[in-house]
Amino acid sequence: MSSFLESLYGNGALLVMWSALLFHLLIPIPSAAHPVRFWQQIAALVAGKVNSPSSTNEQQRLAGWLALLLMLVPTSLVLWALEPLVWKPEFYQLALLLLAIDWRNNEQYAHKLINALAQEDKANARRLLSTKVNRETNNLSLLGIGKAGSETLLLSYARNVVGVLFWYGVSGGVGALLYRLTLELARNWSPSQKGFASFGKPIAWLFSLLDFAPQKLFSILMFAGLPIASIKHAIMQAKSWHNPVTAWLISGCAHRFELALGGPAIYQGEKLQRARIGGKVAPSAYHLALLQKHIAWRIYFWLVMQSLVMFIIHRGF
Template sequence: MSWSDSFLVLVLALAVEAAFGYPGRLYTRIGHPVTWIGRLIKALDRSFNRETWSAGRRRAAGLLALLVLLAVTGLAARSMEFALAATGPIGFCAIAVLASSLLAQRSLHEHVAAVSTGLREHGIEGGRAAVSMIVGRNPQSLDEAGVSRAAIESLAENFSDGIVAPAFWLGIGGPTGAVLYKAANTADSMIGHRTPRHEAFGWAAARFDDLVNLPASRLTALLIVIAAALNRNASPRAALRALFRDARHHRSPNAGWPEAAMAGALGLRLAGPRIYGNVRVEDRWMGDGRADATAQDIDRALVLYRTACTLLFGLALTIPMLIWLIAS
């Protein structure tokens, strides 16, 4: 599949996913590509991760498991891509519909908006229940400002990981590229943790995920800055200031970029000290605004998010047109 074809698939996939999302009935019946990948990762974890092995051996086993994961998912995706492409325009549309399942514009918006709705309609307990669906931190440790910040942070980070990154790799590497990205990202979320079982075994998955998310995190920050410039209730200048000052201080080499840009754009402070389970993590603050975020700030963040998604769609639409003009 050529680059122009890949970007046309991306345009269609973004449009389909924004309009319809991933149907709940379909998820109930057959699951989701991420759940299928997750089953393979669990099987590899059971087979390759032996607690009696040394840290070095477990790290090597984790690298081998990652290579097996990428080989299996890549081969399956490439085979399906070739088979459908051979059927002509109908197959091309089918590829786009399948690729839309690798994006999460609609579901991310719904989950974050549910936190705002929960706070407004059911108070702090409603907000905690909704935010517990999208963050790993202990919701009972969060007040209203903490719940609101957590929702906005999740929106910024998942805009990068769940939308811009798979869109980037879909455009660059076609559907197979997007599937390989989702496999790597899912592996990081499942085994890339610093726990006794996965600190050594998940090292390769965590480092590889950092690498493949690097370009998208920077692009996401840029989209948020431009979206802020198009919104009278946001500041692109403050977004840039927070981005260049704070992004590098985040414990993640990538998450700090969209979070810092979002914090500056909205005049908030995000990240900072947080509690995961019973463990307090002393993270640096992103942005120099107020920390007492509210449900209204979640709504403001969602406005920026929708604008940034529109910009991403416009970028995906522009690139194949440029390719066509250059080629002609």
Template sequence: MLLLSFYSMSLLAVLGVIVDRMFGEPRMRHPLVAFGRYATKLEARMNTGHRARPAGMLAWLAAVVPPVLVAWALVSVLPPAYAAAVHVILLWFALGAKSLRQHIAPIARALSLGDLESARKLASRIVSRDTSQADENALSRAAVESALENGNDAIFGALFWFVIAGGPGALAFRLANTLDAMWGYRTPRYLRFGWAAARIDDVLNFIPARLTAASYALAGDTRMAWHCWRTQARAWDSPNAGPVMASGAGSLNVLIGGAAVYHGVLEARPTLGAGHEATPRHVVAALRLVERSILLWLAILLVFALMSASGHG
């Protein structure tokens, strides 16, 4: 059975979130590590500078299509109970809610203790900007931004595509998002080769990002979140990160964005949000906002599942 009913998919989505909450990332080496190594070798072989855009598109297809087709074949041929288990496992693979907290909460703790050196090292593991000279405010901003943006990339985007296309959909989203994180930079090396990865991720994220932004607005200071989303999001470089981060920052009444060093270059990013400069307490508040948004999504999924069940009763 290829895809289960909407009722079943909604319940399996809730189950996948519970599994992620209980176990987090697999204790063995995460499959994304192997995927990342394969993608790195693929890029080294195909990013030769000759016809870089077509090469990047072919590399994207070579990286994403085979594992998604295998997943699709599995849920197509297995009996419903086994297919349901595969769907949940694939969603567990795609989700990163517990991992997000495990990576960001220690930054807030280190900052609260005044341990800037530890906070810089922890932040450098989750952001691509240079944190070697970052102060408390800059590190807090980086952690808040990472929590808000990765709430979409590691949680809500995967949930959206799971409900739409089951485990294979969630897997495709996670792999596409990973390739965007690896190849989607506007550097001389990746500007043309990574164009396809960046644009595909933009398309897959368009609806989830706006649902995430709406969730952040509903789970915090709604009025300020809508205001920041409406007036600030378009100034951000990414068409999807803009709404997510502007809404999240407004919801938290915190200022994020601003200048940051990426790959040795100082980028003058616009300021998003309103209210206070970022502090360690805002990092904790951002994680709580993501948690409340998860509960909101689960509640909505359960309501739709019950409506679907009663409609077919």
């Protein structure tokens, strides 16, 4: 027993991860005061300076690459350079992971959206959705709110929690925070936004590369327990989804609860035709609550599995 505890204590990465989760769940950083907001503002300023509407598509794409490098390369160098200078590296890793993860705020957001949808308060539900998505929400019906809310909750947890934890396990707090910062850039410079079709492609490609492994692995957990026929049908439908990285995840959840997801979405006045996937059940407040509970249990299982993998790997070294 004592050797097990000594091994666990010596595994600083695992203790940092659980300490960060405990601190985050007890004392989360409010969304309005989160340092990521400053990163978003800087991203908007950089895009405003270098993304010229009069430029050709090639010039805008080149500007996107240069803006990406300008934002991420110096940040990466500073984060890695600071680590040897801190008094306790574990505290540094803890701070970075706390900045990267966003579980509690997603939980609070989900409860607000579910309550608004349950009360059929479309104005409040639309306002809440507008803070999380780039698509237009002003004219969404209750069905549209349910669809957009289901997709938003699923992707928020999968990226802000699972994706962050995955990259923490791979490359520590620096990797987790860089993943989160890349996610914010991908959202702010999304090619689906007007004027960003070419400028946003480089960051969209980079984030898709970083997001591929955690989303596919988490999708397997979401498929767990489904009949083989449903899994095959979900994977088949996923081929028509516009984002191949998140296709399994969205399609798997849609089939598990027979929810009707996907369909057209409007971005800055332009309609994007998206595939319709899942069943025929219109997502309601009840289904959003069910979906959130299901995701939470899958995240708990992910935490157990990642902890075991990290314990074995670090103990081996």
